[in-house]
Amino acid sequence: MNEMTGGTGSGSGSEKPMANIHEFVHCVQQIFVESANMQLIPPKLAFRLNLPVWSRFEGAARKALDLARTYVNENVEHIRNEVNGESDGMSGQGIIRQLLNDGSISVEEMVRIIVDLFIAAADTTSHATQWALYLLSRNPQCQRRMLDEVNSVTGGHIVEECHLPHLSYTKGVIKEALRLYPVAPFLTRYLSHDMELSGYGIPSGKLIVMSLYTTGRKCEYFNDANQFMPERWLRDKELANHQTINTHACLPFGLGVRSCIGRRVAEIQMQFLLSRIVQKFQLSAVSNKEIGINLRMIATPEQPIHLALKKRATL
Ligand code: HEM
Structure with missing residues (x-):
């Protein structure tokens, strides 16, 4: 998670931190709160009836994904620019860099992985x-x-x-x-x-x-x-x-x-x-x-x- 919160993001090999980290953390917390509220109501039912709890959950999840998408896209661009400019641009230890290196994972999959990891870790x-x-x-x-x-x-x-x-x-x-x-x-x-x-x-x-x-x-x-x-x-x-x-x-x-x-x-x-x-x-x-x-x-x-x-x- 270091790459989301720390680092300067300016040097070669490092990734850009997430600008709206506090908003993202708030969304993650709301996802937990609303998931707990839905423990007594099956989520499918909450979705079909469009209950307020479902709308709040969906809103928080959508916002978290949007923020993660902006963050991943910025970093993918940043890393690709580095690769074009320098021979060792792909080296480094950040998750996005490693997933890009792997080559088989789409940017949207990276977004989901980042959100999942943050939800499970923070x-x-x-x-x-x-x-x-x-x-x-x-x-x-x-x-x-x-x-x-x-x-x-x-x-x-x-x-x-x-x-x-x-x-x-x-x-x-x-x-x-x-x-x-x-x-x-x-x-x-x-x-x-x-x-x-x-x-x-x-x-x-x-x-x-x-x-x-x-x-x-x-x-x-x-x-x-x-x-x-x-x-x-x-x-x-x-x-x-x-x-x-x-x-x-x-x-x-x-x-x-x-x-x-x-x-x-x-x-x-x-x-x-x-x-x-x-x-x-x-x-x-x-x-x-x-x-x-x-x-x-x-x-x-x-x-x-x-x-x-x-x-x-x-x-
Ligand atoms: C004190 C901190 C943590 C505790 C107590 C904890 C506890 C757990 C527990 C109980 C599970 C379910 C295990 C099972 O059903 O057998 C789980 C799953 C998971 N945790 Fe953690 N966790 C912690 C931190 C983290 C961190 C830092 C990350 C990521 C960097 C993480 C990523 C995951 C993921 C991705 C899963 C799902 C694994 C799967 O479904 O295959 N967790 N965690």
């Missing part, structure tokens, strides 16, 4: 980061342990890519935040054949909805299931203290061929962001009141999360 990663910061602010001893780990791995310097594999506790913080607050809370599958599930006979073709929120907080799978304990994910069984009984009960990125393709991107972004924030600031909760969770397509806080950030003396 709100999930940002809400997951927000929940992790919320949990760290309410658990100062975990925050301290994370800071100690980060400082010992980096020697007190800013976190770089080479440090990430050694931040086991930080990874535990992310996994634990996603266990308690799975931002994509429901996994769905259509059954390809009849099956029996927990004593219920379910015919093929039926939609199965699995709640990650429910399994993630079950005492039969996790000791002290409602407690935030990043150490339960450490490989060292001594340290983990057998606090996790069934790791498969926590699948925040899904499982199998349709699991999340952005998992590594999200994990790396969160590892960087959280460790750098904890290095720079001491986080504390503004209120002791627990914040509830809205379980929709994306798990969002019931009220805004307010945190106090105090700058640390070092870094």
